[in-house]
Amino acid sequence: MSDTSSTPQTPPWEHNASTIDGIISRLLSDQAKEHILALKEGQSEDGFDPFGFEPHFLRYVAPLFEWLYRSYFATEVSGLEHIPDQGSVLLISNHSGQIPIDGILIGTSALLDRSPPRMVRSMVERWVPEIPFFSWIFARAGQVVGTRENARRLLKQGACVLVFPEGVRGISKTYDQAYQLQEFGLGFMRLALETNTPIVPVAVIGGEEQMPTVLNLKKLGKIIGAPAFPVTLTWPLIGPLGALPLPVKYRLQFGEPMHFEGSEDDEDRIIRQHVEQVQQRIEDMLQQGLEQREGIFI
Amino acid sequence: MPSRRSRKKHTPRVLITGIAGNLGRAVARRLHRSTELLGIDRRPVQHMPRDINIEVVDIRRRRAEDIFRREKLDAVVHLNIMHDPRSSQQHHHDFNLGGTQKISRLCAEHNIPKLIVLSSANVYGPHPDNDQFLLEDAPLMGSQNFGGIRDLVALDMFCNTFFWRYPEIETVLLRPTHIVGRVHNAPTRYLRLDKPWMILGFDPMIQLVHVEDVVTAIELALRPGIRGIYNIAGPPPTPVSHLIERMGKKPQYYPELVARKVLQAAWRMKLSDWPAPELDHIKYVCMVDDTRARKELGYTHQHELESILFELRRPPAYTRRI
Numbered sequence: 001m002s003d004t005s006s007t008p009q010t011p012p013w014e015h016n017a018s019t020i021d022g023i024i025s026r027l028l029s030d031q032a033k034e035h036i037l038a039l040k041e042g043q044s045e046d047g048f049d050p051f052g053f054e055p056h057f058l059r060y061v062a063p064l065f066e067w068l069y070r071s072y073f074a075t076e077v078s079g080l081e082h083i084p085d086q087g088s089v090l091l092i093s094n095h096s097g098q099i100p101i102d103g104i105l106i107g108t109s110a111l112l113d114r115s116p117p118r119m120v121r122s123m124v125e126r127w128v129p130e131i132p133f134f135s136w137i138f139a140r141a142g143q144v145v146g147t148r149e150n151a152r153r154l155l156k157q158g159a160c161v162l163v164f165p166e167g168v169r170g171i172s173k174t175y176d177q178a179y180q181l182q183e184f185g186l187g188f189m190r191l192a193l194e195t196n197t198p199i200v201p202v203a204v205i206g207g208e209e210q211m212p213t214v215l216n217l218k219k220l221g222k223i224i225g226a227p228a229f230p231v232t233l234t235w236p237l238i239g240p241l242g243a244l245p246l247p248v249k250y251r252l253q254f255g256e257p258m259h260f261e262g263s264e265d266d267e268d269r270i271i272r273q274h275v276e277q278v279q280q281r282i283e284d285m286l287q288q289g290l291e292q293r294e295g296i297f298i
Numbered sequence: 299m300p301s302r303r304s305r306k307k308h309t310p311r312v313l314i315t316g317i318a319g320n321l322g323r324a325v326a327r328r329l330h331r332s333t334e335l336l337g338i339d340r341r342p343v344q345h346m347p348r349d350i351n352i353e354v355v356d357i358r359r360r361r362a363e364d365i366f367r368r369e370k371l372d373a374v375v376h377l378n379i380m381h382d383p384r385s386s387q388q389h390h391h392d393f394n395l396g397g398t399q400k401i402s403r404l405c406a407e408h409n410i411p412k413l414i415v416l417s418s419a420n421v422y423g424p425h426p427d428n429d430q431f432l433l434e435d436a437p438l439m440g441s442q443n444f445g446g447i448r449d450l451v452a453l454d455m456f457c458n459t460f461f462w463r464y465p466e467i468e469t470v471l472l473r474p475t476h477i478v479g480r481v482h483n484a485p486t487r488y489l490r491l492d493k494p495w496m497i498l499g500f501d502p503m504i505q506l507v508h509v510e511d512v513v514t515a516i517e518l519a520l521r522p523g524i525r526g527i528y529n530i531a532g533p534p535p536t537p538v539s540h541l542i543e544r545m546g547k548k549p550q551y552y553p554e555l556v557a558r559k560v561l562q563a564a565w566r567m568k569l570s571d572w573p574a575p576e577l578d579h580i581k582y583v584c585m586v587d588d589t590r591a592r593k594e595l596g597y598t599h600q601h602e603l604e605s606i607l608f609e610l611r612r613p614p615a616y617t618r619r620i
Contacts, residue, residue, distance in 0.1 A: 044534045044536070046534075046536055046540060046544075046603075048503070048534075048535075048536060048537060048540070050430065050431070050503070050534065050535060051430050051503070052502070052503045052535075052537060126426060126427035127426065127427075128426075129426035129427075129502075129582055129583075130426045131499075132497075132498060132499025132500060132553075132554065133499040134499075135499060135500050135501075135502075136499065136500060136501040136502075136537075139501075139502075139503075144430070145426075145427060145428075145429075145430070147427065147428075147429050149429040149430075149431075149433070150429055150430050153429075153430065153431065
């Protein structure tokens, strides 16, 4: 799917640089430009893949994500070589931190710090296409509505798909449950078996401390139509500023690929055994990473 | 009735219902040399090859049955399906469901081996949680937010029952995505607008298929042994805005609330023929996976996006409604 070119290219958006594209070009690092141009995700001659992903659109979000990744969260990454250069792969990660910064950082690391770059496709909530602007921004930036058929299609076209099997249970947990993995869903394993896709476990350390949550007011969340309503020491006490994540240091560890054999139609009991192996691997990587960690912010 | 049937090789005798429409005319022009064509329509017929025997009669009338009694048909291509947003639902149901029910009964009574019905991918409906590409077994949710196509969904579901009610008939149900070209339908009219509307903050991927490619699918479906439901699509999908820009036009963006209210008011005052719920087509995806048609029918689209857009830039050749 992905390939990198050795000769530097001039991005097409610089040929006819409007004011916005001119500013963006100055904000983008050379590495980001080169890697965005090198992405080959099955896009048509118009530059869009069947899901509406437009690699060149990443220039609008890459400067912010690169700043978050390199400066604000000073992300430390290991094991990126475990993601195969091409072909389908499922990244299975723990989920934490109330807002999905972990997904952004995993995607940014595979795009910027891996050669050749891999575009990480996340599965987004089904209500995202209903929200103006987010609807097309997410699609152009390669994120796909989280239906099983969409995931299957992406894997069959050889994509690198990121899944958080804990879902909302993981991201919305309170601080007393930090780094305790919640129950994993089974869907990703059935997809992996069906499409013969390797699984790369990912351990994310740092997310739990970005918004330490005291309470989760689920009922209030339900009233406002949100999956959760976290209460932190600063949110909602001091307003929107209180919802900004703390500048913690993120550590991402990509594990060795895991291969599973069997039928995707096996009973839940058998599928769960496979899933528990992945969960155990992530748990081990988390424990090891937490022991080696010198501090939350350094 | 032309009597040029070869004695050596049997030339299939095909009846096209709704032949006076733009699509019916396109099918007739393609098939009239390779088949013996008969046509039926309640509307007067124009610009049609002369070797086609056409009866101007409403399909629901008793006189229409005579064609089945008189001719030994090999196939029926049922295109006699109206979609006029200004007509009442009762009229739609009477004409579309009543007509289709009659055709199916006549096919069964007269042992017609093949029935091809043209449905539409609109029966799936645009929804935020749609799969990016819908397969033939996806639920038909088209009328969930747009009651104006209840009859088309009901018609499609009714045709679905043929497979077990009349297993001896090879029924083919085609669900093409937005047909454009020399037709007078909503997507073609939309793309021919000088400044097509778009909803601010939404730009879904969209599939188009050229009318001649749909004719190809119908032609392929006529072969013996083909039965089932097939999605039909054309070139790779592209965002709506990109499509409009490639035609050298500038889309006009409106907030959804404004667009809906304006369309609703214009509809009520009969200033517009666009029902407001159709805005969902430029808000959410409703695209189909046509792998099955490409594998089993051997269907391939011939018209790429450039050729489709070229066609759309030309003034419409025929303006009568289907």
